[in-house]
Amino acid sequence: MNVKSVSVTHVWILERAAMVRSRIHITLRPSILDPQGKAVSHAIGTLGVAGVKSVRMGKYIEVTFDGGDVDAARAATEEICKKLLANPVMEDYRFDVENVG
């Protein structure tokens, strides 16, 4: 292994360390009927598992950001959720942001 390839590997590790990941949950607002959740709920009954009161379906989305700025990632995630990932007429969203490496 020559010196050049070692330094390239080193840079790669540094960049890889500097990432932030948002984990986003999109859920239907309580006022919205969820026929999918209802169908799954019925299936659970057929499965024989008792005690299930209700099932609500949603979406889980991961967004990974370059760089290590958690606050910036949080602000960006907020904007992405509000303008694209969730439709405020029918959905709510929540998320957490953490450094990953």
Add this chain to the structure above:
Amino acid sequence: MKNGLVRFGVVVFPGSNCDHDAYQVCKKLLGQDAVFLWHKEHSLQDADVVILPGGFSYGDYLRCGAIARFSPVMQEVTAFAADGGLVIGICNGFQILVEAGLLPGVLLRNDSLRFVCKHVHLRVENAFTPFTGDYAPGEVLTVPIAHGDGNYFVDDRTLRELEEQGRIVFRYCDPQGAVTPEANPNGSLANIAGIVNEAGNVLGMMPHPERASDPLLGHTDGRRLFDSLLNHVMSRVVPHGLGEGAQVHQR
């Protein structure tokens, strides 16, 4: 308008699949001018009427219509609509209009969870829009639907506004025109099949009038929606020879 012909602009998104149907109706059946507007374009090519056709734009990823809303051409469509331009969104086009905020509400998954493809009956609730002038109030139409997410929902306050302002243009009904739960194919609130915006120049509807226009396809009740648009645009134009100062009315 050019050479006395009304120009219909049919927007094409990746995944649109009723664009040619709409184009054919405007061009061949109505004998008017029609152009395709690729979603990446920033020009509406002087269209008098913009049609957002049915289909599965962007594969219905995220939510139906959610990605198409960000296509460059939608900026032009939004400005066109704000300026009073006539816009009709059919099926996926309706979904795009609500996602873009040009119409209120949202189209949820059908309550049956099934993709429904069949002919339904529609009652004309408002025959005084640019889209329905050729229909009689209360007339019952036969028009096909084909969608998995056509379950119209909106909050109570907005629903009251829609009702009071006569903005519900079509409702699902039975063959006799009765609006019943049995005649509702997807669970839509108040059997809503189509609505207009407050200014009345933007219509969204789940049924497909372009698939019920050519006699070859068996039903022609949808044809008069396009005739209505045509007549509306024509009526805005003052014919030549009406005296000095006569000119084309701007939108």
